[in-house]
Amino acid sequence: MTVKPAEMKDLPAILEIYAYARNQMVLNGNPTQWGSSHPAAEILVSDIEKKNLYLIEANGKAAGVFAFIAGEEPTYREINGAWINDLPYGTIHRAASGGIVGGILHECLDYCESLLPNIRIDTHSDNVIMQHLLEKEGFHKCGVIHVEDGTPRIAYQRMRRPSTK
Numbered sequence: 001m002t003v004k005p006a007e008m009k010d011l012p013a014i015l016e017i018y019a020y021a022r023n024q025m026v027l028n029g030n031p032t033q034w035g036s037s038h039p040a041a042e043i044l045v046s047d048i049e050k051k052n053l054y055l056i057e058a059n060g061k062a063a064g065v066f067a068f069i070a071g072e073e074p075t076y077r078e079i080n081g082a083w084i085n086d087l088p089y090g091t092i093h094r095a096a097s098g099g100i101v102g103g104i105l106h107e108c109l110d111y112c113e114s115l116l117p118n119i120r121i122d123t124h125s126d127n128v129i130m131q132h133l134l135e136k137e138g139f140h141k142c143g144v145i146h147v148e149d150g151t152p153r154i155a156y157q158r159m160r161r162p163s164t165k
Contacts, residue, residue, distance in 0.1 A: 001057065001058045001101070002056070002057050003057075003107060003108070003111040004055055005048075006047070006048050006053040006055045007048065008048055010048075010055050010062065011041070011044065011045070014044060014053070014055065014062065015044070016062070017062060017064065017065050017096050018065070018094075018096055020096075020097075020099050021096035021098075022034050022036065024097075028128070029128070030126040030127045030128075030129075031126075032126065033123070033126060033127055047094075052069050053066075053067050054067070054108075056104055056107050056108065058100060059101075062098060063100050063104060064095070064097045064098060064107065064108065065094070065096050066095040066112075067092070067094045068090055068092055068093075068108075069090060069091050069093065070088075070090040071090070073091040075145055076091070076120060076145055078145065078146070079142060079143045079145050079155055080145075081142045081143015081155065082142060083120070084140055084159065085118065085157075085159060087118050087159070088118060089119060090116040090118070090119055092112055092119060092120075095121075105130075105133050109137055113160050118159045119139075119158050119159070120155065121134065121156050122155045123153060124151075124154075125152065125153075139157065139158040140156060140158065141154060141156055
């Protein structure tokens, strides 16, 4: 698998990945996190323009997508709980798989940690699959934050130590 910055020409494939992911969320008991239209195309276009959206390809095909933003996430300023540290961090948003290959989150994490080893991410309480994957990947549940629309999300953080090879 390879990770590359998303381009406008990738938007149709990205929209297909998110449609697939929304359907999988519904099938797995999580119909409200992204509803029927999140993320909106306007958000994705903005992410692409800001160079924050990444496409994961497998065998030349779009397999996954995620946004990665280095720096402070405004909705993470207040947490019912505590972050594991206050060091500079990056936030992963809107991670999704198109269902054609496994390991999308792992690939996403490897890429993001190559840019910044301190990672934060959040997910809906109904998204038990993502919660399981995050815990399997070594993330610590830090508490609850509220996103822009005021709804709660479970907040996670993981910091990788530099390799001592």
